[in-house]
Amino acid sequence: MGSLFRSEEMALCQLFLQSEAAYACVSELGELGLVQFRDLNPDVNAFQRKFVNEVRRCDEMERKLRYLEKEIKKDGIPMLDTGESPEAPQPREMIDLEATFEKLENELREVNQNAEALKRNFLELTELKHILRKTQVFFDEQEGGVNQTTESMTRALITDEARSAGASMGPVQLGYMEKSNEREDYLPCFVAGVILRERLPAFERMLWRACRGNVFLRQAMIETPLEDPTNGDQVHKSVFIIFFQGDQLKTRVKKICEGFRATLYPCPEAPADRREMAMGVMTRIEDLNTVLGQTQDHRHRVLVAAAKNLKNWFVKVRKIKAIYHTLNLFNLDVTQKCLIAECWVPLLDIETIQLALRRGTEKSGSSVPPILNRMQTFENPPTYNRTNKFTKAFQALIDAYGVASYREMNPAPYTIITFPFLFAVMFGDLGHGAIMALFGLWMIRKEKGLAAQKTDNEIWNIFFGGRYIIFLMGVFSMYTGLIYNDIFSKSLNIFGSHWHMSYNKSTVLENKYLQLNPNGDYEGDPYPFGMDPIWQVAGANKIIFHNAYKMKISIIFGVIHMVFGVVMSWHNHTYFRNRISMLYEFIPQLVFLLLLFFYMVLLMFIKWIKFAATNAKPYSEACAPSILITFIDMVLFNTPKSPPEHCETYMFFGQHFIQVLFVLVAVGCIPVMLLAKPLLIMQARKQANVQPIAGATSDAETGGVSNGGSHGGGGGPHEEEEELSEIFIHQSIHTIEYVLGSVSHTASYLRLWALSLAHAQLAEVLWTMVLSIGLKQEGWLGGVILTCVFAFWAILTVGILVLMEGLSAFLHTLRLHWVEFQSKFYKGQGYAFQPFSFDAIIENGAASAEAE
DSSP: OOTTTBOOOEEEEEEEEEHHHHHHHHHHHHHHTOOEEOOSOTTSOGGGSTTHHHHHHHHHHHHHHHHHHHHHHHTTOOOOOOOOOOOOOOTTHHHHHHHHHHHHHHHHHHHHHHHHHHHHHHHHHHHHHHHHHHHHHHHHHHHHTTTSOHHHHHHHHOOHHHHHTTOOOOOOBTTBOEETTEEOOOOOOEEEEEEEGGGHHHHHHHHHHHTTTOOEEEEEEOSSOEEOTTTOOEEOEEEEEEEOOSHHHHHHHHHHHHHTTOEEEOOOSSHHHHHHHHHHHHHHHHHHHHHHHHHHHHHHHHHHHHHHHHHHHHHHHHHHHHHHHHHTTSEEOTTSSEEEEEEEEEGGGHHHHHHHHHHHHHHHTOSSOOEEEEOOOOSOOOBOOOOOTTHHHHHHHHHHHOOOOTTOBOSHHHHHHHHHHHHHHHHOOHHHHHHHHHHHHHHHHTHHHHHHSOOOOHHHHHHHHTHHHHHHHHHHHHHHHHHHTOBTTBOOOSSOOSBOOOSOHHHHHHOTTOOOOHHHHBOSSOOSSSSOGGGGSOOTTHHHHHHHHHHHHHHHHHHHHHHHHHHHHHHHHHHTTOHHHIIIIIHHHHHHHIIIIIHHHHHHHHHHHHOBTTSOTTSBGGGOOOHHHHHHHHHHTOOOOOOOTTOOSSSSTTHHHHHHHHHHHHHHHHHIIIIIHHHHHHHHHHHHTOSSOTTOSTTGGGSOOOTTSTTSSSSOSOOOOOOHHHHHHHHHHHHHHHHHHHHHHHHHTTHHHHHHHHHHHHHHHHIIIIIHHHHTOOHHHHHHHHHHHHHHHHHHIIIIIIIIHHHHHHHHHHHIIIIIIGGGTOOOOOOBOOOOOHHHHHHHHHHHHHHO
């Protein structure tokens, strides 16, 4: 079989590379992405490996690039992304790259430091400008109050709290002091500065309490926010001026200002000096604005130039780092001139890998060709399933349950059909399926553009990754919607109903529970495709009919699905040549499932074919037995109840004997599944007189492999060893799980019926309770109401019936595949093939950078 049905055959190879050619050869293998290297130095610390210095240099280059990226994003500069992947640079080019990044980082840091210093200077000058403006108003008010009485000035300085504390103060005039009744020159008895606006109330209270009210504080807000040079945030500040007397208060005030991180500025007392300082400040601000503009322009030019190459630089550095990290997995030979590696490779790609190694040798100029030897091993190889953009999503559903064991049957190709089909059985509606299919088709048609728009929106990435699944689920739902004849809870009368009414109109309208007679009102031929549209207008028996129909097809599809799963296990047993499991597991399991549950499916078809409302007794509808009651009586060996008059007890001749035989044979399969395999293994061990022997495990088909085996790497002679007690316990668990699971899994498929019924009823509720209200309106006002009602109905339809119901049906379908189907044959105990691939490394690196 191809690799779609089983994983690729893998080979463990030993690779010999000359030291000079190793870098180029590993680079070519990284571009190819088909080799998984093993670590030959597991006990060596990461800091003691040969190429640790080169890895550190790459880490340092990545740090510098991340710094550049951060600055570029801060300025909102778009980074050029051509989508191309440049080749990994040669080792000698690392020095040039390091020098380039070092120069850019130093230049950018220097520019940023200069800009920060200029901005800090600009902030100080701006604050000083506001101080000079605001304090001018304060001093004007002071000059206007010189002629006030000393009593009023005393009241301004001494408050009730100060007086209660015993503070007293002689007559004083702000701006100067009086000593011994002699007027002296003006002395500096005030400070001015700025403080954050939110700290001002606490600052004012602290001044008041610490100085006992012997200060006079004036403050004014700065209307425009100022830029913090450290982080670029906008902050709101206020200007303040504090008047006081004495050096002791001056020291105390300055300490309080320092504690609240207020900035103090010199403020001349003379108006002429203030005007002169203000003019000088304005001149310096203008000069700073010019220098700042030039600095920002230079910074912008540096970042724009870096943004053009940043993506390519990231790719180059990550490739170099990945190569040296891979080389650290290699061993050196005794001559220190050759590197030795071990790697898993797909058997079909060995020639392609050898060609890539030759290209790397030629690029490096080495004259010694690389050597790739295939090794013999009994280790379990990794599982590698080739996928494309269509099968990738379906394979991801399988791998989410567990990676397949090596060369085990892969359920993914069958899931491509069964998954959307079982989903559609639950989601069957032509309208809802069309919405889903169109959404999936849109993503498929626009996939190149949408894939290029890399986003970290996890929900969108899930939808886009499953676009082909969504499209197929929509298409299959349209098909089952036609079978159910259901489109937004209404039916399509394409071929015309095959029922006709023999009653007049008044009789039909007056009798709500009137039923049509199949003997006279039915034409005899079924509706050509799907359900007859007459069932849409049926009242009392509509749900009864749909329940019976959907319940039976759910069981039919479920049993067929499980039987197919058991048959898949036969392919595993034959491929791995596990004769014991073939005879004493597969055959009893299949017989048990067929004789009980597949027989129940046959009874449904016999009932549909043999009994009809148009037939006479004993094959009329009234004589049709219940399949559920028949199955229960069969398992419990009960005698069926007496049928109605002129009806037969059994559906066909010899039914009782066949049912008893089937149950006895099915019950007899249980001890065979339980004991046969462990007893045969025990007998084989006694004959070989070896305890334990190889091949004893019940999971023999997924044991070790040999690259020289009969299957080219699958099912070799060496397998895991297991104690007899463990074999008996293991087999008991599997037997009980299978027998009980056959019953519970069959019942589990009834979710197909339940969700299908719920989906149909929800659609009918939305139509009846919402849209029909708008359709009943008349006139121009009715058109407006219908538009609003339709919009509301459309939102509910998409949000509830398509998204929520679709998600519910998806999860139930996933469970049916993981538990009911795959448990019959799928072990899922392997580990994924993770080749050394530049594409995967770069994609993961880009995703990590976006997450940060």
